[in-house]
Amino acid sequence: MGRSDNLRDFTVVITGASAGVGRAVAHRFARAGARLALIARDAAALDEVKHEVEARGGTALVLPLDVADADAVFAAADAVAAEHGGIDVWINDAMVTVFAPVWEITAEEFRRVTDVTYLGFVHGTMAALRHMRPRDRGTIVQVGSALAYRGIPLQAAYCGAKHAIRGFTNSLRTELLHAGSAVALTIVELPAVNTPQFDWARTHMPYQPRPVPPVVQPEVIADAIFHAALNPRREIWVGMSTLKAILGNMVLPDFLDRYLARNTYEAQETVAYVSAARRDNLIEPVGELHRTRGSFDNEAANRALAVPGPLARLAPALAGALTGLSIGMLLARTLQALRNGGTATRDRRGFLR
Numbered sequence: 001m002g003r004s005d006n007l008r009d010f011t012v013v014i015t016g017a018s019a020g021v022g023r024a025v026a027h028r029f030a031r032a033g034a035r036l037a038l039i040a041r042d043a044a045a046l047d048e049v050k051h052e053v054e055a056r057g058g059t060a061l062v063l064p065l066d067v068a069d070a071d072a073v074f075a076a077a078d079a080v081a082a083e084h085g086g087i088d089v090w091i092n093d094a095m096v097t098v099f100a101p102v103w104e105i106t107a108e109e110f111r112r113v114t115d116v117t118y119l120g121f122v123h124g125t126m127a128a129l130r131h132m133r134p135r136d137r138g139t140i141v142q143v144g145s146a147l148a149y150r151g152i153p154l155q156a157a158y159c160g161a162k163h164a165i166r167g168f169t170n171s172l173r174t175e176l177l178h179a180g181s182a183v184a185l186t187i188v189e190l191p192a193v194n195t196p197q198f199d200w201a202r203t204h205m206p207y208q209p210r211p212v213p214p215v216v217q218p219e220v221i222a223d224a225i226f227h228a229a230l231n232p233r234r235e236i237w238v239g240m241s242t243l244k245a246i247l248g249n250m251v252l253p254d255f256l257d258r259y260l261a262r263n264t265y266e267a268q269e270t271v272a273y274v275s276a277a278r279r280d281n282l283i284e285p286v287g288e289l290h291r292t293r294g295s296f297d298n299e300a301a302n303r304a305l306a307v308p309g310p311l312a313r314l315a316p317a318l319a320g321a322l323t324g325l326s327i328g329m330l331l332a333r334t335l336q337a338l339r340n341g342g343t344a345t346r347d348r349r350g351f352l353r
Contacts, residue, residue: 030058191239
């Protein structure tokens with residue numbers, strides 16, 4: 001039985017474990033028998049996840065807290081290490097967001113999204129390092145997004161936080177390399193996922209939020225995170241839409257600005273009006289909506305491509321190299337024609353000869 005089949009001596013901490021991707025990740029590690037520490041704000045929801053973990057073959061320690069509270073995160077890490085003797089994997093997943101144009105988001109809302117979605121990752125990473133560095137082993141997984149590379153309308157607060165996570169993680173990676181540390185860092189960049197965030201995220205828009213299609217199920221993401229935790233790479237990009245967004249932004253950022261401005265407002269809204277009674281989880285959790293999947297089962301895919309980011313980056317590099325080669329050949333033929341005292345002519349297809 002391989003390592004990924006039997007993790008009974010493996011301790012995994014998951015933030016944002018009460019719903020969506022975090023809950024699906026807890027289920028995936030539970031099937032391998034791992035010892036889990038579940039972090040989120042809603043204690044009752046975490047108790048539900050604990051029972052689900054135990055039914056799948058794992059064990060779970062419930063640690064209800066807000067990841068924006070650094071001291072609470074550090075204390076939770078200490079409790080996990082005291083209980084299990086160390087931490088093997090720490091997965092940062094907790095997030096909140098606001099759907100609105102920048103001019104309709106308050107400073108307090110920006111601060112709250114940043115405190116949870118960015119600083120929550122910083123706090124979790126710092127807490128993990130306190131226990132991993134002395135043992136010189138462990139893996140930290142940052143659950144990222146294609147939006148860490150390409151900002152889109154209506155999600156400036158979230159996109160800013162995801163960009164910050166990538167910058168923070170890249171800086172930390174160089175520091176660990178400088179220190180000769182064996183602690184591993186990996187970022188898993190996600191596409192749109194069918195989670196409850198669209199049912200409980202704060203919105204100032206007239207219609208209910210929705211993920212930009214194509215959409216995948218959280219269990220697909222959980223598999224990618226599971227494998228990334230056990231076989232860490234610098235980055236993992238999940239979903240063809242993630243590759244298109246990241247690579248497209250590298251090659252044609254101005255085109256994407258205009259494309260997203262034209263298409264992405266409506267792509268993030270359903271046809272259902274936002275109810276006046278709608279509750280959101282920006283400040284307090286919404287207990288009844290804690291579940292793994294959101295409201296888009298009818299369109300969410302059960303599989304997605306997952307590739308290492310450095311490998312995917314070869315695509316635009318290859319395209320650039322071929323373009324450069326073509327231009328070089330064009331210039332060479334033109335110069336040769338001029339040296340011969342003639343002018344360059346074109347064949348019927350328009351190519352120089």
